Amino acid sequence: MSVRVREATxxxxxxxxxxxxxxxxxxxxxxxxxxxxxEEARSLWMERPPGRTVVAVDGDTVVGSAKMGPNRPGRGSHVATASFLVDPAAQGRGTGRALGEHVVAWARDAGYRGIQFNAVVETNTPAVSLWRSLGFEVVGTVPGAFDHPEHGHVGLHVMYLDLTRG
Structure with a gap:
């Protein structure tokens, strides 16, 4: 699969x-x-400036998406955040990595000092592994904060990548 990341339309x-x-x-x-x-989902996913939303495409097929922007306004706006979706039919073929690498490069280029993911479900092993491979670390876990349909109440990781380090 040859994935290209571009602005969402x-x-x-x-x-x-x-x-x-x-x-x-x-x-x-x-x-x-x-x-x-x-429309409810669109208002949650399609970011307005200063945020942005991108899609990952394989040929003409949209196989994933990411949204990104400042984690908080004002005095927290120097740290970025992002969320990711990969079409289940395209999982395990590099789509998430392509989106993750795109977001890290975007945040660096935009001058953010770090990227904070506020709620990575601890049982989402592929995502946790991917983010760790891109340099993120778990800085804390909120125990039982997510009600998983199979595992019950599981933790939500807060993950962070420091962009001030070379």
């Missing part, structure tokens, strides 16, 4: 929403409510 939303809906409704990695309408 309005025309990409139907494809993104299809896997957004299946991932969110599965209840294993996102705390968003199940059964969101397309």
């Amino acid at each position: 309005d025309g990409d939303w139907p494809a993104v929403f299809a896997f957004f809906r299946s991932i969110v409704d599965a209840g294993r990695t996102y705390a968003y409510p199940e059964g969101l309408s397309s």
Whole structure:
């Protein structure tokens, strides 16, 4: 698979929403409510400046998406955050890594001092492994903060990448 990352367009939303809906409704990695309408989901996912949303495409097929921007406004705006979705049909083929590398490069280029992920489900082993391989570390875990459909109450990791280090 040859994945390219580009800015998301309005025309990409139907494809993104299809896997957004299946991932969110599965209840294993996102705390968003199940059964969101397309417009409700769009308002959560499609970022407005200073944030941005990108898609990963294989040919003309949208296979993933990421949204990114400042983690907090004002005095917290020097730290970025991001969220990621990979179409289940495209998982395990480098889409998440391509999106993650894109976000890290974007944050560096934009002058952020770090990237903080606020809620990585501890049982999401592929994501935790990917973020660690990109240099993120778990700086804390909120015990039992996520209600997983199979594992019950599991922790949410706060993960951080310091961009001030070479």
